[in-house]
Amino acid sequence: MDYQVIVIGGGPSGLMAAIAAAEQGVKTLLLDKGKKLGTKLAISGGGRCNVTNRLPEEEVIKHIPGNGRFLYSPFSVFNNYDIIDFFENLGVGLKEEDHGRMFPVSNKAKDVVNALLSRLDELKVEVRTNTPVKAVHYGEKSHQVLLSSGEKLSTQSIVLAVGGKAVPYTGSTGDGYAWAKKAGHTITELFPTEVPLLSDDPFIKNKTLQGLSLRDVGVSVLNHKNKKIVTHTMDMLFTHFGLSGPAILRCSQYVVKEFMKGHRPVIIEIDCLPEEKENVLLEKLQQELKEHSKKSFRNVVKGLVPERLIDYLLSILKIDHETKAANISNQMLRDFVLHLKHFKVNIHDSQPIEKAFVTGGGVSIKEIIPNTMQSKLMDRLYFCGEILDIHGYTGGYNITAAMVTGRVAGINAAFESMG
Missing domain, CATH: 3.50.50.60 (FAD/NAD(P)-binding domain)
Known part of the structure; x- marks a missing residue:
């Protein structure tokens, strides 16, 4: 032997x-x-x-x-x-x-x-x-x-x-x-787990947010019925191909398992302010807009999340940088808060197992x-x-x-x- x-x-x-x-x-x-x-x-x-x-x-x-x-x-x-x-x-x-x-x-x-x-x-x-x-x-x-x-x-x-x-x-x-x-x-x-995710969304393709990292955000994977499968609150990163960073890596296996069931794309939903309840945030911002009605809306909301993200959200909502707080309708504000709390990214694939x-x-x-x-x-x-x-x-x-x-x-x- x-x-x-x-x-x-x-x-x-x-x-x-x-x-x-x-x-x-x-x-x-x-x-x-x-x-x-x-x-x-x-x-x-x-x-x-x-x-x-x-x-x-x-x-x-x-x-x-x-x-x-x-x-x-x-x-x-x-x-x-x-x-x-x-x-x-x-x-x-x-x-x-x-x-x-x-x-x-x-x-x-x-x-x-x-x-x-x-x-x-x-x-x-x-x-x-x-x-x-x-x-x-x-x-x-x-x-x-x-x-x-x-x-x-x-x-x-x-x-x-x-x-x-x-x-x-x-x-x-x-x-x-x-x-x-x-x-x-x-x-x-x-199948790959702990893997970066790929997206074809226009803002990813255009590298609008490439290199931007978000701290302690709530990242959820939604199933085909729009129900949350899992949520991890950690840091994440926008890249030239999609999403990465700790929260994304943790969520990735759940995305891949949805692909394995034949569901594509899978939606990743990002809550940029997980500590804040949506209605409370809305009321707080309504108050601030009243108090600072002469300031531009952009300046009022500036500290909430990184500026690049604010600028991107304003562009989606077609709100000009110079628009005064007084001219923001309740509906516009609601949409803004909705995007902060439910920022959605379509994921069509993950990087390979290698x-x-x-x-x-x-x-x-x-x-x-x-x-x-x-x-x-x-x-x-x-x-x-x-x-x-x-x-x-x-x-x-x-x-x-x-x-x-x-x-x-x-x-x-x-x-x-x-x-």
Whole structure:
């Protein structure tokens, strides 16, 4: 027998799986087709590496709308707080930022990657980079991994940690789906999540608002019956192709799911002043127009939202910049408020899965044993990380899911290989 555990994929879940397996004292090999391990970790959190999230377990799972509930079981073995302890024990101090996001105190992703690599080293895990896998053959007593070089390796347990299809330059190009299918697994429909959205609306085409960011606005996705499916209140950005920024990324999977149901375009509705009730805002503005009747309407409403947005709204409503507050009818004011509270953008597509931060869909979780991450269909085959049909919002949630499932897969792959 060459190895007891072979882990394929050197991202967050694969690194955790290899470390966890080796800590049980079994002979472990980590394979990756790329030049370097941990490429996705190195770019996460804008190169600072958002290692995990400190929110309570319930909250973390809520932020993983794609099958997060599956994680209750793996979390009972190893959770987000354990990740924090794990890194601090490796000498990587972490600090908490907004919304519970945890970063290395040094602000350097490479400190996180290096700590994992030295741990692999300490545990004498054999690591082979630049080593693409051509095929995986499953057997009764052992499995075989066939490398592109022609070399055949045999192992008791296999952990597939090869990622999804998002951010392909980090090596996640969807290789693992075929190996999962070969073992009898179902791959649910793949789709981009945490992805910028495309619009053909004239104001986007004309770049009228390009580069404008709005702070803490309420962004909602409307279904084909004009009902809100989801709302996220965060920052967003108008771009040359459509919409981006945190609130848009969070809403994007719901837009893509509407496309998958055959509804196009999908409407994104922006509430520029989510703190203000519509009728209260209207009354407040009516009052201000009375008090400043000699001022131009534009000057009265100037501080409400960024000026570029005000100018755009005035142009839609055909209100001249010089129009005095006294000459604004109630109906004009109502329309203005309506646009501020219900600014609609038609979305006809999203950027492709390769431009997404996270893959939606993957190996069906119904076919995985939650507290061990073992396949229900094939002995001693384990899955972890983004190859699974689990996806979260950005903010340390996907990395948490990857590391937790990786740790659990590694421990159990090792136990099984000793049996």
